[in-house]
Amino acid sequence: MVSCITLNSTSRVVLASCRNAFTMVANLSLYGIAFIVFEVIRAETRADIENQYRWIAYLSIFIGCCFVGVFYLGTKEPRSKTGIHGDIHARISWTYWFLKILYYQVAIVYMLTRLVLNVSQAYLAFYVIDDLQMAQSSKALVPAIIYICSFIVSILLQEIAWKEQRLKAYYTAGGILWIFCGIAIILLPRSMSLFVYAISIFIGIANALMTVTAVSMQNVLIGQDLNGCAFVCGSLSFLDKISCGLTLFVLQSFHSKFTVIYELLES
Structure with missing residues (x-):
């Protein structure tokens, strides 16, 4: 729909950055729901913990369904005034x-x-x-910092006049920033674990730069071929899901093997 709403490259990037900003809002909202549930329902047994996460799931699904309903009922799908070779039905x-x-x-x-x-x-x-052995609260605080920073940068990116060269430049900047963050995470000693909060700020900035520009590159590919944009977005999303699933499977397999070897060495 972003591709169909406008053909202007800058407007498409603005819509992509707006989308990314509200994705961060959705992620933060989930933490808000979890915080409320943990405060209302006290966990003393394993059954209580399961009940907490069950309510988090119920509330998240309910709120998500409400917004999906608002989208379907309140959003009018744009119609292409011109299509490929001038035929809107092509x-x-x-x-x-x-x-x-x-x-x-x-x-x-x-x-x-x-x-x-x-x-x-x-x-x-x-x-x-596990690695930095920080408090349990940091498990929520670190992602929250990332989402907030990503939200702020996504808003700021809407004020820029975009061209293809600028997309490449900002994506490259985000990628380089992520590389430095990755190196910092690998080298960060446990005694300096608090620095992970500073790293989280730069991860959030890098995430926004890379996500907004990567999605906008889809729109550059689509151009004015609006009748084929669904396949482009769908196929790239499918490729994204498959690659992430395979990567997590491989990483988890290696992690399990290393855990077994470590336990054998310890024994």
């Missing part, structure tokens, strides 16, 4: 995109971007608790 074959080199370039960029964000998010809590 359809673009999915093979059309596989003949474009730009499709593969954008696919790699988008896949790697989502891979960095999703895998880091999946293991961040384990890193904070």
